[in-house]
Amino acid sequence: MRETANQFINAGWDVTVVTIARDSWERDSGIDLSLLDQVDPRVEVVELPLAREDLETDIRLFDEARALNPNGWINALRRRQQKAFPEPNFGEWRGDLEDAVLRIHRERPADLLLATCVPYVNLAAAWKLWEEARVPYAVDFRDGWSIDVVEGVEAFSPDSEEGRWEEKILRHAVSLWVVNDPIAEHYRKRYPDFADRVHVVRNGYDADSSPGRLHAPDPEAGLVFGYLGTVNFSTQHLQTVLNAWRAAREKEPLLANARFELRGHIGAGASREANGHSEILKQAEADGVFFQGPAAKAEVSSIYARWDAMVLILIGGRYVTSGKVYEYMATGLPIVSAHAVEHDASNVLKGHPLWTGAVGVDEAGLTESFVRAAHMAVETTDEMHAEAMAHADRFTREALMSVAVKNLVEDLTSRRGSSTTGGSPS
Numbered sequence: 001m002r003e004t005a006n007q008f009i010n011a012g013w014d015v016t017v018v019t020i021a022r023d024s025w026e027r028d029s030g031i032d033l034s035l036l037d038q039v040d041p042r043v044e045v046v047e048l049p050l051a052r053e054d055l056e057t058d059i060r061l062f063d064e065a066r067a068l069n070p071n072g073w074i075n076a077l078r079r080r081q082q083k084a085f086p087e088p089n090f091g092e093w094r095g096d097l098e099d100a101v102l103r104i105h106r107e108r109p110a111d112l113l114l115a116t117c118v119p120y121v122n123l124a125a126a127w128k129l130w131e132e133a134r135v136p137y138a139v140d141f142r143d144g145w146s147i148d149v150v151e152g153v154e155a156f157s158p159d160s161e162e163g164r165w166e167e168k169i170l171r172h173a174v175s176l177w178v179v180n181d182p183i184a185e186h187y188r189k190r191y192p193d194f195a196d197r198v199h200v201v202r203n204g205y206d207a208d209s210s211p212g213r214l215h216a217p218d219p220e221a222g223l224v225f226g227y228l229g230t231v232n233f234s235t236q237h238l239q240t241v242l243n244a245w246r247a248a249r250e251k252e253p254l255l256a257n258a259r260f261e262l263r264g265h266i267g268a269g270a271s272r273e274a275n276g277h278s279e280i281l282k283q284a285e286a287d288g289v290f291f292q293g294p295a296a297k298a299e300v301s302s303i304y305a306r307w308d309a310m311v312l313i314l315i316g317g318r319y320v321t322s323g324k325v326y327e328y329m330a331t332g333l334p335i336v337s338a339h340a341v342e343h344d345a346s347n348v349l350k351g352h353p354l355w356t357g358a359v360g361v362d363e364a365g366l367t368e369s370f371v372r373a374a375h376m377a378v379e380t381t382d383e384m385h386a387e388a389m390a391h392a393d394r395f396t397r398e399a400l401m402s403v404a405v406k407n408l409v410e411d412l413t414s415r416r417g418s419s420t421t422g423g424s425p426s
Contacts, residue, residue, distance in 0.1 A: 001116055002039055003206075003397045004140070007405040009040045014108070014426035016044045018100050018125075024051040030265050034298040038206075048100055050093050053077060086161040090119035097125040105133055111425040112174070112412055113137040120145055120162075123169045130172060136415065138175040138408055140201070144183045146190060149319035158190070170194050175411050177201040177404065180321045180344045197411070201404040202348075203323035204397035209297075210330040211305040215385075217377045222257040222288075225336070225373070226307035228295060229324045231266040233315045235276045237361055241313055241338045242280065244366035246287045251367065254374040259288045260311070263295045263303060304331045308377040314339035321345055329392035332385045334376035336369045348395075353387045354380060 001017075008015045025031040039045075054074060059067070066073040081091035101113065113135055115126040126137040145166055148155040156162040170176060170191055176198045178184050188195035217223055225245075231238070242260075249255045266277050281291040295303055304310075310328045312335055314320060321344040328335050334354040339345060341358045349355045356372045359365030409425075 001140075002035060003204075003401040004114065004116075004405065005043045006038075006040045007398075007401045009042050010402070011405055011409060012425070014044075015040075015042070016046060016104055016108075016110075016426065018046045018048065018097070018104070020050045021047045024049075027055045028052060030294060032294075032297050034296040037298070046100065046104065048093075048096055050096055052089055054089065085121045085124050086165065087120050090121045093119070093121050094124045097121060098128040101125045101129045102132060105129060105135060108426060109133075110135050112408075114140060114408075116140040117142065117145065120165075123165065127169060136174050136412055137172075138177070138411075139169060139173050140177040141183075142177070142179050142203075143319070144178055144186065147183060147186045147319060149183065150316040152317050152319050167191070170197075173197065174415055175199060175408050179203055180319070180347075182319045182344060186319075199404070199407065202395065202400055203321065203326060204395045204400040205323075205326040205330050205392070206297075207330075207396050207398065209300045209304070209327050210389075210392075211301050211332070215305070215308065215331075215333060217308040219254055219378055222259055223254060223308045223374055223377055224306060225258065225260045225309045225311050225370070226303070227260075227262045227264070227311045227313055228300065228303060228327075229264045229313070229322075231262070231264060231277050233313055235280055237313065237315070237338075238277055238280055240361050240363050241311070241366060242284045242287065242289060244338075244363045245289065245370060246284075247363070247367040248370035248374075249287060252371040252374055254378065255370065257288070258374070259290060261307070262289070262291045263293065265294050266291070300327070304333070307331070307333060309334040309336065309373040311336045311338060312345065314343065314345055316340070316343065318342045318344055321348060325349065326392065326395040326397075329388070329395070332388045332392075334373040334380070336366070336373045338366055338369075352391045353384050 005015050005017055022031055054077060078088045081088055084094040085091035104110065110129070113126050113129055115122045115137060117123065117140065123139065129135040130137055143149045146155050146163065158167060171194070174197070176187060178187065178198065178200060179202055181200055184198050184200050187198045245260050249258060262281065267275050281289060310331060310333050312325060312328055314322050317340040325345040325348050329349065329352055334356065335349065335352065336356050337345065337349065337358045338361060339358065341360045343358060346358045354376050356369040359369055
């Protein structure tokens with residue numbers, strides 16, 4: 001999202017970003033303020049005072065109904081939220097979002113609205129501006145709405161309330177962005193009349209996240225394997241990876257004194273860090289496993305520079321890519337895949353010279369992958385490292401998003417025909 005805004009600025013547009021307050025982001029998922037340093041100063045940011053009521057953890061602020069019957073309170077909240085828009089947690093934001101975009105448009109008429117989801121209630125704001133002022137809009141679904149990317153099944157039927165919203169929105173949208181080809185295929189089949197407006201815009205990575213140099217491991221001091229990302233996989237998935245790590249350390253001398261470091265958020269909302277994953281990681285410290293908390297964006301390249309190999313732990317299958325796979329490739333380090341074999345990350349990694357391959361979430365297979373990665377770490381030549389970096393170069397976020405924005409502007413221009421507006425587009 002940051003790179004999208006910056007690329008519109010680079011293309012000569014005036015950009016206003018509508019978002020929620022920083023405190024609300026902190027309550028929901030945590031926030032990395034260092035990312036704001038990379039937002040072009042010409043981008044105007046409008047923060048709305050919206051927050052999820054259910055994530056309030058100060059019991060002194062609970063009303064009587066919530067204090068006496070928390071389950072009943074949460075059920076009533078969900079029903080109320082979905083009356084405005086068919087999305088739990090966020091549906092009630094619809095009115096505030098609609099009012100915000102209408103107000104901004106009155107102050108400075110907009111030429112395009114790009115709705116980024118989630119939450120999907122953002123679509124209601126795009127629709128409102130289209131209804132009221134015929135402002136063209138595009139949709140950035142990332143993982144899609146009508147497809148459950150983790151389970152690989154339809155999330156809702158076309159005749160459901162969500163289905164009717166999605167069809168209505170896409171019928172009039174200039175363009176739809178999704179992160180990979182399987183999701184694009186889903187939408188082209190579901191809406192054949194819209195197929196030519198579905199575009200794959202991959203996540204990519206920021207060039208400054210890469211260490212950008214050949215790494216020199218020190219087996220005597222101990223190889224260091226690393227995972228950086230949100231811990232959103234199951235405890236069983238995590239336990240399988242750690243069991244394989246333990247077995248590999250017992251089997252391979254190169255790993256006898258190795259460390260496995262994990263960085264990032266564990267869980268979301270009120271359950272962050274206080275969950276079963278944290279207990280499992282604490283118990284694994286005897287095996288050289290250490291959880292070291294979240295990392296700011298500004299720290300990423302220096303963290304990768306300290307590691308000798310990467311461990312890519314992902315949920316889902318062929319409809320999931322993840323954003324981290326691109327960043328992991330750009331380290332030029334060996335990569336252990338701990339995800340389903342039929343995963344879109346496998347498509348991205350295919351051809352990477354330092355990838356151990358996809359063996360599924362299988363303890364024996366992962367054990368061998370850890371062993372193979374250890375040998376790769378100490379045996380990688382300059383040529384292999386250069387080949388790995390070249391494989392990743394295609395996926396820099398700046399390159400991907402500059403093309404995506406250029407194509408979207410061309411789609412908008414084509415849709416409008418020869419009509420133009422004066423001044424800078426916004």
